[in-house]
Amino acid sequence: MNHEKVKIIFEDDNILVVNKEAGIEVDQPRDGNENNIVNYLKKYFNQKNTFLAHRLDKFTSGLVVIAKNEKAQKNLEKQFREHKVKKVYHAIAIGLFDKKRGVIDAPIGLDRKVKQKRWVVRGGEKATTHYEVLKRVGDEFSLVKLEPFTGRTHQLRVHMAYLGHPIVGDKLYNGRVKELKTKGFALIAKRIEFTHPTTSRAEKFEIGYGKEFENILGFVG
Secondary structure (H helix, E strand, O other), rough: OOOOEEEEEEOOOOEEEEEOOOOOEOOOOOOOOEEEHHHHHHHOOOOOOOOEEEOOOOOOEEEEEEOOOOHHHHHHHHHHOOOEEEEEEEEEEEEOEEEEEEEEEOOEEEEEOOOOOEEOOOEEEOOEEEEEEEEEEOEEEEEEEHHHOOOOHHHHHHHHHHHHOEEOOOOOHHHOOOOOOOOOOOOOEEEEEEOOOOOOOEEEEEEOOOOHHHHHHHHHH
């Protein structure tokens, strides 16, 4: 089942796996904005019972797992909390990397100067990300695979900026690219692996790049 902005990749009696466009909130915001997954599922797919098990930044595209009952939600939340869910992202980063792969182990906390921003700070929450450069894009950009081992707010965005390679389109972390017009970041939740909350079956879902990600690749390449 598809909609222009939200696509259902998988559905059974207990879970949904959804692919969302950049610019769509996962949860219902306090201001009543209807541009969110929960509202789209109710309005276009007649999904009345949706229970969120994790979040994805508004301007990040890709896969989100949603429970259809509280029991499934609690099971999935536990898997995320215990870092048993494998998440793989692809990003277009500014600059060329010195090393093809590496591990970023840098604690993240609130930025004292900008309220909505996070940064690497002493005494912050432990945050670990593995990165691998997939290919060079043009003269000044890199396509990178990112795998977070922890789930801190803005983790991938912070860690890439901390390395000196902010994600293209991420204005909060200096990822602005002149003349590039985009409604999101060049960051996609491309693959997710978890244990099904009721069948205990190992599940794996993967998607291709969306139109906007492809457009950014073409622009910077």
